[in-house]
Amino acid sequence: MKKDIVIPEVKDVHVAVVQEQHLEYKTLDWNAYIINNSDVDLDTVLIVSQGYNDTKMTPPMRHTIAKLPARSYAKIEFLQDKVLALNNQFKVTFFEGNQMYDKTYLFRKNTINIKALQPLPLMQLKGVLVK
Template identity: 85%
Template sequence: MKKDIKIPEVKDVYIAVVQEQHLEYKTLDWNAYIINNTDKDLETVLIVSQGYNDNKMTPPMRHTISKLPARSYAKVEYLQDKVLELNNVFKVTFFEGNQMFDKSYTFRKNTINTKALQKLPLMQLKGVLVK
């Protein structure tokens, strides 16, 4: 029965972490975004994020986006500096039409930094991207 469940490969949906100026607190904050670089809307997007290493594990953070339009992006969460020292996993599940998609995106510890910034699809910003 399990073998009969087909979950297709996720293409052109990414998680990116961007360093942005917080206007109120005048700080540079790291924020995670989901990017839908496809021609189709994503529905019921569920994101579970968690940081971990050999000694520590953060509690899971759960997020829901009811609809992420084609060629768009949405902020998922703020990442504290201490969390950047951990491996950070974002498990993303969504529907495209009646088909379910699922993918895990992992940022290895200390890979979210200003040296790793690159141009991001759709966003007019630079950030750290996991495909």
């Protein structure tokens, strides 16, 4: 029965981490975003994020976005500097019409840094991108 479930490949949906100025605290913060670079709205976007390595694991954080319009993006969460030294995983599940999609995005430890910044789709910013 499990073999009968077909989950298609995710295309044009990305997770990116961007370093932004926090206006109130005057700090540079790393924030994770989900980017919908497709021409279709995404419904019921569920995101479970977690940091881990061989000896440490953060508690899972759960996020829901009711609708992520086509060609748009949404902030997922703030990442503390301490978790950048861990692998950071984002499990994303969403519906496109009646079809469910699922993908895991992984930022390997210490890959979220200034040297890894690149232009991001739709955001007119530079960040670290996982496709």
